[in-house]
Amino acid sequence: MNNNPLKKIDWLLLPLIGFAVGVGLWHLVSQTVSKDLPSPAKTWAESREYVMKPFEKRGEMDQGILRFTWYSLILVAKGYAIALIIGTPVGFFLGLSKSFTKTFDPIIQILRPVSPLAWLPLGLVLFLGAGKQASELGALFTIAVCAMWPTVLNTAVGVRAIPQDYLNVAKVLKLSRTKTLFKVLIPATLPYMFTGFRLSLGIAWLVIVAAEMLTGRPGVGGFLWQEYNALNYSHIILCILTIGVVGFILDRLMSVVERRFKTA
Amino acid sequence: MSNYVELSKLTKVYPTPNGPAVIVKDFDLKIQKGEFVTLIGHSGCGKSTVLSMLAGLNDITGGGIILAGRELSGAGPDRGVVFQSPSLLPWMTAFENVMLGVEQVFFTASSEERREIVEYYLTVVGLGDAMHKKPAELSQGMKQRVGIARAFALKPKMLLLDEPFGMLDSLTRYELQQVLIELWRKNKITALMVTHDVDEALFLSDRIVCMTDGPEAEVGDILEVHFPRPRERKAVMEHPDYYRLREHLIEFLEIHAHRRPVAGAPSPPSAGDRPAKSPSKAVLNPAGYESAPLANSPESRSLIAIK
Numbered sequence: 332m333n334n335n336p337l338k339k340i341d342w343l344l345l346p347l348i349g350f351a352v353g354v355g356l357w358h359l360v361s362q363t364v365s366k367d368l369p370s371p372a373k374t375w376a377e378s379r380e381y382v383m384k385p386f387e388k389r390g391e392m393d394q395g396i397l398r399f400t401w402y403s404l405i406l407v408a409k410g411y412a413i414a415l416i417i418g419t420p421v422g423f424f425l426g427l428s429k430s431f432t433k434t435f436d437p438i439i440q441i442l443r444p445v446s447p448l449a450w451l452p453l454g455l456v457l458f459l460g461a462g463k464q465a466s467e468l469g470a471l472f473t474i475a476v477c478a479m480w481p482t483v484l485n486t487a488v489g490v491r492a493i494p495q496d497y498l499n500v501a502k503v504l505k506l507s508r509t510k511t512l513f514k515v516l517i518p519a520t521l522p523y524m525f526t527g528f529r530l531s532l533g534i535a536w537l538v539i540v541a542a543e544m545l546t547g548r549p550g551v552g553g554f555l556w557q558e559y560n561a562l563n564y565s566h567i568i569l570c571i572l573t574i575g576v577v578g579f580i581l582d583r584l585m586s587v588v589e590r591r592f593k594t595a
Numbered sequence: 596m597s598n599y600v601e602l603s604k605l606t607k608v609y610p611t612p613n614g615p616a617v618i619v620k621d622f623d624l625k626i627q628k629g630e631f632v633t634l635i636g637h638s639g640c641g642k643s644t645v646l647s648m649l650a651g652l653n654d655i656t657g658g659g660i661i662l663a664g665r666e667l668s669g670a671g672p673d674r675g676v677v678f679q680s681p682s683l684l685p686w687m688t689a690f691e692n693v694m695l696g697v698e699q700v701f702f703t704a705s706s707e708e709r710r711e712i713v714e715y716y717l718t719v720v721g722l723g724d725a726m727h728k729k730p731a732e733l734s735q736g737m738k739q740r741v742g743i744a745r746a747f748a749l750k751p752k753m754l755l756l757d758e759p760f761g762m763l764d765s766l767t768r769y770e771l772q773q774v775l776i777e778l779w780r781k782n783k784i785t786a787l788m789v790t791h792d793v794d795e796a797l798f799l800s801d802r803i804v805c806m807t808d809g810p811e812a813e814v815g816d817i818l819e820v821h822f823p824r825p826r827e828r829k830a831v832m833e834h835p836d837y838y839r840l841r842e843h844l845i846e847f848l849e850i851h852a853h854r855r856p857v858a859g860a861p862s863p864p865s866a867g868d869r870p871a872k873s874p875s876k877a878v879l880n881p882a883g884y885e886s887a888p889l890a891n892s893p894e895s896r897s898l899i900a901i902k
Contacts, residue, residue, distance in 0.1 A: 496678065496680055496682040497682070497684060499652055499676075499678065499682065500682050500684065500695075502651070502652060502670040503650060503651070503652070503670050503671070503672065503674070503676045504672050504695060504696045504699045504749075505670060505671050505672055505699060506695075506699065514684070514695060515684065518684070518686040519684075519686075521686075
């Protein structure tokens with residue numbers, strides 16, 4: 332059994348091979364198909380400063396990559412919080428009331444597939460009166476509206492899936508509405524809610540890039556768009572990789588939380 | 596003696612696409628205070644429907660129920676229910692599950708007193724060491740012990756048991772029957788149990804009410820069970836009347852098992868027959884007795900095999 336030691340580290344080895352293949356293809360494409368695409372080496376050389384001094388601020392649109400990421404994360408956190416605060420109760424109502432579902436499900440199904448790029452201008456219009464704040468409020472509106480749906484729908488499914496046994500217990504003990512909500516309905520729905528929360532966070536992170544691009548706010552997305560206009564193409568790739576890594580980390584964190592509630 | 600519980604002309608009708616399905620019709624039953632009554636009948640005959648109407652979990656179509664001089668409307672903690680599946684909330688420990696009801700009923704008591712009530716009942720059912728475990732860590736039998744403790748801890752006017760041991764193996768079932776009968780004897784709570792286990796009915800009850808097969812189920816026969824209390828299983832089974840009563844019950848069940856297929860009447864859809872019940876309840880499969888000869892019908896075998 333020669334390959335036994337290799338088998339032990341294949342959790343590390345195989346992904347590394349995957350990355351190597353990716354970088355290899357990227358290099359190949361930059362040499363053949365499109366000479367404008369910066370090669371991996373060139374990207375690294377030009378991005379070095381942003382990665383090695385990740386928190387440095389040299390100007391409004393010239394900052395370390397993690398500093399930009401931080402701005403984006405803060406905006407996402409705010410928009411995401413709004414999405415959850417609105418989405419969870421709406422999901423509960425949808426799950427609990429048939430007539431509420433009949434009333435609002437059609438409009439939800441129509442609004443749900445609308446792209447963030449379509450919402451953003453409306454958000455900006457909505458907060459025109461806010462002056463300097465308009466771009467931030469518009470971005471928050473867009474994040475909240477787009478990220479809300481998985482939370483709404485998963486919570487509703489979770490409420491509908493509560494076993495009749497649990498509801499019978501609440502009925503027999505004559506628990507008050509509040510007590511039924513907090514002692515039975517919410518705990519029984521939590522696993523579904525957290526699945527929704529995780530999916531919502533993924534969407535919020537997708538939306539932030541679009542929102543920053545269109546509003547020109549400092550952040551990973553804003554930086555990406557600015558560097559495209561400034562013809563610094565290697566920084567586009569830096570931003571893409573950063574967005575991907577951060578999104579991956581967020582998803583992992585949320586799935587850890589989600590799993591905790593699954594077993595509870 | 597006055598009647599503590601009175602079911603009069605109790606009727607349950609479900610609307611179905613093929614017209615109304617009458618599950619229970621004009622069901623009359625009077626129960627005295629402190630009495631243990633068992634409803635026995637085939638699966639799907641409507642006995643669980645009667646019990647869930649009494650529990651307030653199922654709307655009453657016609658007739659009414661009086662408990663302790665007051666007409667019932669809706670569910671409430673004055674009736675302690677032990678469900679067939681333990682129905683514990685999985686995110687709470689055994690202690691918290693029982694406490695949930697105790698808080699509802701004894702809201703004027705101090706938290707110390709409430710804790711003592713919960714601990715007392717969990718200890719009595721034999722969970723003194725496991726009361727802070729979550730249901731997932733408990734065996735099926737232990738979960739049902741929690742269910743029993745939860746019902747008794749409410750100090751209810753009446754105890755309702757819906758095939759409480761139907762999901763347990765026979766050894767655990769014997770143990771829990773013992774736990775139940777001792778708690779019941781100490782607390783003297785009026786009880787109505789639904790079962791299709793003849794021996795369980797004989798061991799626990801003062802009176803056994805046989806229900807005819809649905810649709811339109813009604814009281815078919817009432818059997819007084821005079822075994823002396825406190826009862827001990829061995830003594831009950833050696834009692835000279837035991838086998839006579841047992842034969843009587845099985846005979847009743849067998850006769851009624853054959854009535855429906857012979858009549859050949861259009862029966863309501865089986866979904867309407869057993870609303871909102873877990874499929875695991877169909878232990879006595881109605882399809883089984885359509886062709887099987889009387890003595891060998893699967894349900895009579897399963898009833899005898901319990902011994």
